[in-house]
Amino acid sequence: MEFKLEAHRIVSISLGKIYNSRVQRGGIKLHKNLLVSLVLRSARQVYLSDPCPGLYLAGPAGSPAMPPPPPQQQQPGEPAAGPPAGWGEPPPPPPPARAAWPEPEPQPERPAAPVTGAGDAPRGGEVEAAEAAWRRVEGAREAAEGGAAGPAGGSDGFPEGPRGTRRQCGCPPGAEDRPGAPGACPRLACCCAPRPAEDEPPAPPAVGPRKRGAAGVGGGPAGGPASGSSPLKKPRRNSEEQPGGAAAAAAEEEMETGNVANLISIFGSSFSGLLRKSPGGGREEAEGEESGAEAAEPGQICCDKPVLRDMNPWSTAIVAF
Amino acid sequence: MAGEGPARGGAGRGSRAGAARGPDAPGVSAGAGGGGCPAGGNDLQWCFSQVKGAIDEDVAEADIISTVEFNYSGDLLATGDKGGRVVIFQREQENKGRPHSRGEYNVYSTFQSHEPEFDYLKSLEIEEKINKIRWLPQQNAAHFLLSTNDKTIKLWKISERDKRAEGYNLKDEDGRLRDPFRITALRVPILKPMDLMVEASPRRIFANAHTYHINSISVNSDHETYLSADDLRINLWHLEITDRSFNIVDIKPVNMEELTEVITAAEFHPHQCNVFVYSSSKGTIRLCDMRSSALCDRHAKFFEEPEDPSSRSFFSEIISSISDVKFSHSGRYMMTRDYLSVKVWDLNMESRPVETHQVHEYLRSKLCSLYENDCIFDKFECCWSGSDSAIMTGSYNNFFRMFDRNTRRDVTLEASRENSKPRASLKPRKVCTGGKRKKDEISVDSLDFNKKILHTAWHPAENIIAVAATNNLYIFQDKLN
Numbered sequence: 001m002e003f004k005l006e007a008h009r010i011v012s013i014s015l016g017k018i019y020n021s022r023v024q025r026g027g028i029k030l031h032k033n034l035l036v037s038l039v040l041r042s043a044r045q046v047y048l049s050d051p052c053p054g055l056y057l058a059g060p061a062g063s064p065a066m067p068p069p070p071p072q073q074q075q076p077g078e079p080a081a082g083p084p085a086g087w088g089e090p091p092p093p094p095p096p097a098r099a100a101w102p103e104p105e106p107q108p109e110r111p112a113a114p115v116t117g118a119g120d121a122p123r124g125g126e127v128e129a130a131e132a133a134w135r136r137v138e139g140a141r142e143a144a145e146g147g148a149a150g151p152a153g154g155s156d157g158f159p160e161g162p163r164g165t166r167r168q169c170g171c172p173p174g175a176e177d178r179p180g181a182p183g184a185c186p187r188l189a190c191c192c193a194p195r196p197a198e199d200e201p202p203a204p205p206a207v208g209p210r211k212r213g214a215a216g217v218g219g220g221p222a223g224g225p226a227s228g229s230s231p232l233k234k235p236r237r238n239s240e241e242q243p244g245g246a247a248a249a250a251a252e253e254e255m256e257t258g259n260v261a262n263l264i265s266i267f268g269s270s271f272s273g274l275l276r277k278s279p280g281g282g283r284e285e286a287e288g289e290e291s292g293a294e295a296a297e298p299g300q301i302c303c304d305k306p307v308l309r310d311m312n313p314w315s316t317a318i319v320a321f
Numbered sequence: 322m323a324g325e326g327p328a329r330g331g332a333g334r335g336s337r338a339g340a341a342r343g344p345d346a347p348g349v350s351a352g353a354g355g356g357g358c359p360a361g362g363n364d365l366q367w368c369f370s371q372v373k374g375a376i377d378e379d380v381a382e383a384d385i386i387s388t389v390e391f392n393y394s395g396d397l398l399a400t401g402d403k404g405g406r407v408v409i410f411q412r413e414q415e416n417k418g419r420p421h422s423r424g425e426y427n428v429y430s431t432f433q434s435h436e437p438e439f440d441y442l443k444s445l446e447i448e449e450k451i452n453k454i455r456w457l458p459q460q461n462a463a464h465f466l467l468s469t470n471d472k473t474i475k476l477w478k479i480s481e482r483d484k485r486a487e488g489y490n491l492k493d494e495d496g497r498l499r500d501p502f503r504i505t506a507l508r509v510p511i512l513k514p515m516d517l518m519v520e521a522s523p524r525r526i527f528a529n530a531h532t533y534h535i536n537s538i539s540v541n542s543d544h545e546t547y548l549s550a551d552d553l554r555i556n557l558w559h560l561e562i563t564d565r566s567f568n569i570v571d572i573k574p575v576n577m578e579e580l581t582e583v584i585t586a587a588e589f590h591p592h593q594c595n596v597f598v599y600s601s602s603k604g605t606i607r608l609c610d611m612r613s614s615a616l617c618d619r620h621a622k623f624f625e626e627p628e629d630p631s632s633r634s635f636f637s638e639i640i641s642s643i644s645d646v647k648f649s650h651s652g653r654y655m656m657t658r659d660y661l662s663v664k665v666w667d668l669n670m671e672s673r674p675v676e677t678h679q680v681h682e683y684l685r686s687k688l689c690s691l692y693e694n695d696c697i698f699d700k701f702e703c704c705w706s707g708s709d710s711a712i713m714t715g716s717y718n719n720f721f722r723m724f725d726r727n728t729r730r731d732v733t734l735e736a737s738r739e740n741s742k743p744r745a746s747l748k749p750r751k752v753c754t755g756g757k758r759k760k761d762e763i764s765v766d767s768l769d770f771n772k773k774i775l776h777t778a779w780h781p782a783e784n785i786i787a788v789a790a791t792n793n794l795y796i797f798q799d800k801l802n
Contacts, residue, residue, distance in 0.1 A: 006689070010635055013693055026471060027445035030533055030552045031583045031602055031642075032698050038638040039692065046635070 007047035014040040365784055365799040367747045369740055371425060373410070374793035376738065386789035388776055392456035392464065395780040398426055398787055399466060400794055401451025405435040407468055407521075409479060410794075426796055430479050432521040435470040447472050453538050455547070457560070465524070467547060471534040474549055476525035476560065484512040530556050530566045537587045543594040550587035550599060557611075569617050570599060570609065585700075586646045593652070596621075600657055604628075604641035608668065624666050626673045636688040636697060644700035649709040650781075656712055658703040661685060663714050665726070678724045678731065681716045683754040683765045696770050707782045715774025718763065719790045720750055736774065736788045736795040746800065 017036045021028050375384065383404025390399050398410040411429035438447040448471055457465040463480040488510040492498050533552035540547045548569070549556050555570035570587075574580055582603040590596035595611045607620035628637065640660035648655045649665075654675070657664050661682055664674035680701075684691060691697040696717070703714040715721045716733070724731045733750045740747055753762035776789040784799040 007635075010689070010692070017695075025446055026448035026450075026534075027440075027443070031536075031585065034580065034583055034602060035639045035642060035698065039635055042635045042638070 003046055007043040010043040011040060011047065014043065367734060367786075367797045368800050369742065369745045369747065369795070370785070370798045371796040372738070372741050372793055373408075373426075373428075373796075380792045384792040386776060386792060386794060387450050387452065388454050389778040389787050389789045389794065390454045390456060390466075391778050391780055391787070392466075393458050393781060395782055395785070397429065397456070397464060398778070398796075399454045399456065400787075400789065401434065401454050401468055402792075403448075403450040405433055405437070405449030405451060405470065407432055407434045407451060407454065407466075407477070409464075430519040430521050432477070434468045434475060434477065435473065438472070452535060455538050455540050457540055458544055460544075467538055467540065469535050469538050469549065472528065472531055474527040474535070474538060474558075475523050476527070477521050478524045479519060479521045482518045482520060483514060483516075485515045486510040487513050525560065525563050527558055527563050527566065530558075533583075536585060539588045539597065541589045541594050542592055546594075548587055548589060548597060550584050552583040555584065555587050555597075555599060555617075567615070569611065569615070571616065571618060585643050588646055588648055588655075591648050591650060591652045598646055598648070598655060600643035600646040602642040603638070604643055604659060606643065606646060606655070606657060606666065622668070622671050624671045624674075626664070632685075634688060636692055639692070639697050640688065645702040647703055647705060649705050650707065651709055654709070656703050656705065658701050658714055660697060660699075660701075663703050663712060663724070665712070676726065678712070678722075680714055680722050681720075681752070683752055684717075687765065691770070694770065696773070699773055699775060701773075701775050702777060704777055704779045706779050706784070713777050713779060713786065715777055715788070717770050717773050718768040719772040719774055720752075721774045721777060721788055734797075736790045736793075736797075738793075741795075744800070747797065 014036050018033060018040075021033055021036075374386075381404075383402060383406075385403045386400050387403050388399075388401040391397070392399070396412045398412075400408050400410075402408075407430075408428060409430045410426035412426050413424040415424050434451060435449040437449045439445070440447055450470055451468050452470060454466055454468045457467070457476075459465075463478050466477050466479070468475055468477060487494070488508050490499070490504060490507055490510075491501070527549070531549065531551040531554065533554070535549055535551045537550040538547060539550075545561075546557055546559050549558065549566075550570075553571065553573040554568055556566040557569045558566045570584070572582070572584065582601045582605075585600050585602055587597060587599035590598075596608060597611070598606050598608045600606045604625065606624040608622035608624070609617035610621045611617060613619070613621065628641070643657045643659050645658040646655055653668060655666050655668060657666065657674075658680075661684060662680055663678045665676040665678075666674045688697060701715050703712060705712055710727055711723055711725045713721060713723045719736045720733050721736065722731060722733050733752070734747045735750050751759075751762045752768070753759065753764045758764050772791060774788055774790055778787045780786070786797050788795045788797065
């Protein structure tokens with residue numbers, strides 16, 4: 001369990017670094033971002049492989065957002081049942097891995113209590129809070145792209161990061177890791193249970209101003225939970241209009257600036273893309289693609305491609321660095 | 322090496338050209354002061370010689386030293402900083418009154434090598450930070466060096482002017498033109514001595530050849546070509562030609578999403594002008610031979626040590642990324658630096674290094690914090706002693722480490738203002754890794770991770786080292802008997 005906490009923390013830190021790299025002087029450093037993405041991938045692997053299913057099984061699919069994703073997640077999961085080599089390695093067996101990993105360090109901003117033994121009732125709210133949190137992540141990212149946000153403190157700025165990644169990463173490998181238990185349980189496991197309660201307090205103040213600054217985006221979803229998919233779509237699309245155009249004009253051999261957006265948008269797109277199969281993350285990914293002209297409708301292709309091609313958009317996104 | 326005893330200089334050079342082990346020991350001691358000193362770098366007693374730079378606690382970012390390099394003779398020491406400036410120190414001639422004291426390094430020339438630029442097409446700022454300086458072998462009275470930032474390499478000529486012409490016909494002493502009709506007699510201008518002036522002028526600018534950030538440059542042993550390496554490509558240049566370069570390595574995948582490793586450092590072999598190596602972020606080194614094909618994407622040798630699965634962690638990939646690769650002077654070995662260790666490789670054995678030295682293994686349990694504060698991305702450099710018998714690299718808390726390859730001993734020293742009395746010996750430092758902290762030891766948690774020594778250089782023939790600690794340059798020498 002500790003390792004899930006550790007992994008979660010590392011994921012959030014990594015996302016913060018990727019985010020900050022966009023505003024660093026001298027442009028994005030390819031090497032550093034590659035390393036960060038590798039750490040992100042390792043942490044994600046651990047996060048998914050740490051076998052504590054018992055913690056997450058309790059609790060129904062409380063919110064309206066819950067039911068749609070799992071069946072859709074299954075679809076991309078199954079066709080790509082034979083994953084490409086890069087993602088195929090089994091997670092390290094817990095006992096020796098635990099010995100090697102650093103001790104989890106105290107995380108002052110996160111009370112650990114809610115993780116264990118949360119009851120059924122909070123689950124539904126947690127899911128929605130998680131979704132709201134994810135929207136905040138997106139909004140924050142748009143802020144960076146639009147240049148409206150100042151450099152965000154890494155850990156400060158992204159307490160929500162892991163929530164977002166958690167939900168998206170939960171779904172496809174949920175099908176992969178627990179083939180015998182499709183449906184709500186892995187979905188719950190990956191996306192809702194551990195964090196939302198504890199993340200609620202720190203998140204709104206940290207993110208709110210930045211999100212508003214960005215593009216006037218999503219003042220709505222910032223505060224309150226809303227039913228799953230539709231609010232998720234809107235803020236991202238709105239804010240994409242602004243930076244997307246400018247960014248898409250970037251030269252072909254850009255320093256992979258777009259891949260940052262690519263990476264982060266893939267977190268969301270593979271989730272939201274599954275919900276609605278429309279170019280939610282499209283504009284951002286278009287700028288990130290080396291061969292931007294490859295798709296007549298870049299958004300659509302980019303949404304489907306990472307999801308369908310690799311089964312694990314994470315791997316695609318991460319090695320995109 | 323003005324003023325040094327010929328025996329010492331000769332022995333130093335001779336041993337450098339020879340084998341790297343064993344027989345070098347006498348070479349080292351010869352360099353150390355004419356015999357009497359036992360073999361091995363660690364029997365040397367290092368002492369403080371000089372420190373350059375401001376004492377202010379508030380360090381301006383532009384003053385942070387980003388590269389240090391001795392020239393081929395060791396008489397000149399160049400530093401580059403984050404503000405794009407190059408400062409060259411020259412070793413003074415030995416004082417005849419004190420024949421045993423070594424010459425001091427004093428400022429010889431300072432110039433602004435690179436300025437910040439802006440790439441309008443990509444809306445990116447190009448930092449003026451000097452990433453690397455490499456000297457060219459001296460061929461005439463002037464000195465030449467290459468300095469590079471992220472995108473552009475420049476060849477600088479540093480020349481001395483100590484005479485000026487006087488007595489021109491067409492202009493008078495103020496420089497004003499004289500009316501030709503007023504001239505009634507002609508004279509020949511004569512050269513008069515003047516105060517020494519050192520001028521630096523850019524002779525070549527090699528630009529627009531790199532899409533990614535340049536991390537290395539290396540002058541070839543043919544003294545006509547050099548390579549420059551960025552994250553994904555290595556280009557070969559001719560020193561005289563600035564509008565063309567040959568791409569000799571390209572590891573950019575067709576689909577950037579498949580990128581898994583980048584080039585982190587590259588260097589030409591010191592004697593074989595067709596051989597170079599480059600290291601990767603995955604901890605591997607590839608040796609390439611330019612005779613085999615124009616594009617050296619296929620390596621001739623591949624050096625990789627299998628990973629120890631028991632030490633796997635989230636950060637295994639980061640700490641295995643190689644930050645520096647340096648050939649030994651002999652050309653038989655190369656040294657690589659990753660985050661926690663330095664490894665010496667025999668070019669004839671690709672399967673594993675012949676030596677592995679732990680620099681700061683006590684940091685292994687702190688990797689998560691180091692990841693958070695970005696220290697895990699620090700790129701430490703390493704260097705060989707002139708005789709290849711010792712290697713040196715930096716660490717945190719202004720510590721630097723030296724490993725003697727013959728005696729297998731290592732020592733940790735500190736570059737600090739407290740130890741900066743002239744000729745004060747440096748006391749070995751020790752980091753306490755757990756349990757009871759002994760007196761004089763420092764615990765891991767007390768280390769100052771903002772004080773990092775990333776750049777060090779060793780004089781090519783003598784035991785003089787230059788250590789860059791943030792904005793200060795320390796020069797240490799071994800104690801003469």
